[in-house]
Amino acid sequence: MTSFPIHTIESAPLQSRPSLEALRGAFGFIPNIAGAMATSPVLIEGLVGLFGKVHGGSFSEEQVQVVLLTNAVTNECPWAVAFHSFLAVKEGVDEADVHAIRERRNPLDTRNAALSALARTLIEKRGHLGDHDVSTFLQAGFDKHHLLETVAIVAASTITNYTGNVTHPPLEEAFQASRWSAPSA
Incomplete structure (x- = not known):
């Protein structure tokens, strides 16, 4: 390596x-x-x-962390999953919801579930959302500008996730309790 x-x-x-x-x-x-x-x-x-x-956008820091953690899990970046698990709890995401995201499940909080599902779908479908994907997100109380802002968050976290997967940085001591490994294929 x-x-x-x-x-x-x-x-x-x-x-x-x-x-x-x-x-x-x-x-x-x-x-x-x-x-x-x-x-x-x-x-x-x-x-x-x-x-x-x-x-500095329209999402709360809690919501941003839901998207960033979902992206880290979807992109299977262990460093970013640990980091964003730690930050998500710090920003008020319920620990059960953090655990759910880490297990590739939606959070219980309805709006956070819609954000997490959209982020995962954007990555898995490489941005090719269907009408159902968009309407499900909008029905959770978000607007079209929120959908496009989520694209920006996904783009930013992809930079970090891909870098982590290429460089394999050591995990800081502060995040060791949030260590994560991608499931075996």
């Missing part, structure tokens, strides 16, 4: 440093996956810009 460096602000390429600084400001530390992404200034800058928009 190819090894990728986990950059610090000091070791990262100059162009990546502002993005790492921004992430440190947001999280209080630089997540290992961001340290791996910093190898490519294009990748880390793209992620930070898009995530800034996603986290």
Whole structure:
């Protein structure tokens, strides 16, 4: 397996440093996956810009974490599943709903279930939603702008999920209790 460096602000390429600084400001530390992404200034800058928009959108942080956790599970990225499991609970997602998402089931909360189902369907169908997929989401009380905003969240998390699956960053101690493995095929 190819090894990728986990950059610090000091070791990262100059162009990546502002993005790492921004992430440190947001999280209080630089997540290992961001340290791996910093190898490519294009990748880390793209992620930070898009995530800034996603986290400043019309969804609550709880709802954003439901989508991000669903995406991590659907894309089978162990680092991101652990990270977003931790953040989902921190942002108020019921632990039973976090557990359900980790098991590829919908949360009990109706709106979170609609968000999770839409996110999973977007990934599994590569964006080719059917009328039923769209109407089910809209019937849960969301608008069309929410559907398109979910596309942005899926795009942002795909960057992280794919990077995690390519670079295999070590899981930080703080997230060890949320460790996850993809089911065997």
